[in-house]
Amino acid sequence: MAESQTRRPVGLTRELMAMRVAQELQDGMVVNLGIGLPTLTSSYLPADKKVLFQAENGVLGYGGIAGESYDRDLINAGGQPITLLPGASFFDSATSFTMIRGGHIDVAVLGGMQVAENGDLANWFVPDRGGGSVGGAMDLAVCARRLIVVMEHVTRDGAPRILKRCTFPLTATRCVDLVVTDLALIEVAEDGLVLREVAPGVTPDEVQALTEPTLRLASDLTEMSL
């Protein structure tokens, strides 16, 4: 335990991970952010990028998390009070999931527990809690046009989360396009995982040592620019 901790390279903070994910969002996109770490992404969007954020409880075009002006009827999918941007709209849950399942969401950003080299995702069942919650995660994972998973590279005990096969119950099969961790940015390609970027000060060998499947190094492998 102590040994694995001393070996573990120091990677990005949660805020920096969110900042790196935000770089993936392009002007004009419709984006759904999952509960937790993905939600942070909205705080790091450059002002010149106009993105429409969708919350699956029925809001398109929300701004950020609201401060004092709490309104019980104006919340995101995590239940947090939100603000609206000009041009926002409200709708019912069937319309919301028509957007999601119908392929109208450009990017979904979800948290993860495990990602497999074929793009399988496990992020809902928590064995040591005796169960789980799916919310909109399965719909988003299957149907978003592009799925970005943001998560810590290893578990609290230092075990890899990027695996040959997920050991936890799946959220969806072959759904992940990109994984952003505290150590690396990894693309899920047809023929396996490609290491595209490493966090500042982290080497490709260190990333590989904490990743179960073999990573192919991108020809333009680079250090993340944040």
Add this chain to the structure above:
Amino acid sequence: MVAEVYPSVDDALDGIPNNISLMIGGFVTAGAPFNLLHAFHRRGTTGVTAITNSVMSGQGLDLMFRDGQVDKLIATFAIRASGSKRTHFEERYLAGEVELELVPQGTFAERIRAAGAGLGGILTPVGLGTPLGEGKPTVEVDGKTFLLERPLGADVAIFRAHRADRLGNVQYRKSGRNFNPLMATAADLVIVEVDEIVEPGELDPELVQTPAVFVDRIVQCAPLEVVWNG
């Protein structure tokens, strides 16, 4: 039939027996019928199958779990991934005292819509290859595989909205809409608590979101204060 106005949430539950399936609208605090839920709690209705997105810790439906009024939960969000405090639902579920059917949220919405629209189910790719798809029939359409998910209706549906007229035409408020227009179509008895009841003609017909045909009972009451707790 059009709706009837009731003087209180307790009166609005008149004649409802035990052993019912109960749809509860709302998403966390938004559009959630806490006055009606607490009336069900006070009434002591037992043998309930609750159909709702999630259970807020220590409030509303969770009190009915605490007091053994609910046997089964059909929900999208049930066991929380973290946090030291368990809901009463979680405690009972982990003790094997209540049943849980977990449903992906889009499937949950569309199954309710199917029940309300007289459809025999829906076909969705969501859940394939996961424990939530296991044992369910699959159907091939144009070379793609879909899960067949059955309609989900209920004996009674309750939710909160912004305004209703005396006929039962309903308007929602902000993200308080969520599952409520779907649930309004999918239960034998639909009871709505609202901020304000107005006369027919006062709601712009262009802006009626649930037409009166779907609503049976309405009751005006201030929203119950609830605490968001994750």
